[in-house]
Amino acid sequence: MKISTLARHLREGVKNVGRNGWMSIASISSIAVSLFILGVFMLLALNVNKVADQIESKVTIRAYLQVTANQAKIDEVERSIKRIPEVKSVKFVSKDEGLKQLRESMGEEGKAALEGYNSENNPLPDAFEIEVFDPQTVSYVAKKVMAINETDASKPVTDVRYGKGTIEKLFRITNAVRNIGLIFVAGLAVMAMFLISTTIKMTIIARRREISIMKMVGATNSFIRWPFFIEGALIGIIGSVVTAAVLLFGYSELTSTTQTDIGYYMIQLATLKDVGWIVTGSILAIGTLLGIWGSTISVRKYLKV
């Protein structure tokens, strides 16, 4: 194709968007609405992922030891824990350290409650803090640690704790949200495709006359197809740029106002920098493809190629 012809197709495609006024606006809106919902879900999914990751990374097991356990026994238990293949790391938390951590975590009011306790009369037992490779194995590992007692008559482990139940429930929820999100996004993409192809089909029906005149004067099918192709792409690009701008602006507002509130609970929303590129890129790519795809199938139908 000649450069001048390509330029002509570009010009025509751009002009057609303007010439079709309301039709174009309808197409752009339908793309924008679909992409917007898609984008919201993407942001939601990304944040659920982020939150899940944060929670997962915080999931550790604490194994408390018999107060009477001596250093040799402590070392022995540590070796037993380390032998469990799912375990990533084991950290010894002495009772003094435990008291310090408790004080810190309880803040001002805790200071009063823990007044008078010191290393002499510390009621806390020594403990191990255990990290696992895969957070989903937490309950299994916890059971194994508890099982150390079965091979040791002194029963050195008194208790094993992790966010029992709540953590399992959380995993179930985050997994479900991820899957539902994925299905929902796929469904919406299909819906958007139908919407766009319908709008472009309507555009083309409105321009059957133009197409038949083009054919009459000897236009090749590819010549006829090009401006529609460009028009579709352009509609997709405009729709996605508008959507991306609205989404990113909205999201930056949302994160800047809620970050401080939620930050307290140690759960942070994904930042604009984290998600901006992936959301913009996906929306732009999907929107453009949708526009091109919609126009291509509709044009093919009417050109009977």
Add this chain to the structure above:
Amino acid sequence: MIEMQDVWKTYPDGTVALQGINVVIERNEFVYVVGPSGAGKSTFMKLIYREEVPSKGHLSVNGFNIGKLKHRKIPYIRRNIGVIFQDYRLLPKLSAFENVAFAMEVIESPRRLIKRRTMEVLDLVGLKHKANSLPAQLSGGEQQRIAIARAIVNNPAVIVADEPTGNLDPETSWGIMKLLEEINFRGTTIVMATHNKEIVNSLRKRVIAIERGSIVRDQQRGEYGYEN
């Protein structure tokens, strides 16, 4: 130029529109196609510009066997055939100039040439001064002139005109006929279907009369031959 040998046309619904047409139209002829409504005149024209294909028989235009033409070759055949209709078929959102230039853009002519040639044919049809008007701002006769300008802009060998004066008053029709005659004089073959008795009888040309799908009369400097 145009040759039909035992050409039949049956539409998908079973209507037999043409049956056993035999005709030869030479280069630079001017031919009227006449006949009652539904006789098959438009079908005859459509075969020439390859809107329809013959169901049977041989048809060649400008040396090309139209019936056997590959689909992707059709556009190139059409470029050598200018088509004019009763309803002008202009694009309403394009100016007169753009409507004509359109036919040249489609065949990828250089832009400079498009501009020059378009103004040239607009001048020929006497509408250079209306180049920027939209079809809605033009009279019926002016719109048909633009359609003619579009049909001739690529210098086709043949012009196929299906009732080009069908929507026009007698005076305007005469203007159009003068223009077609001028184009014919410059070397373009013209095939024109018409119901216009006055024109056929005054501007004498070859007349092909079709009735119920068959040629019933073919006469040089013929007359219209029907009352209406």
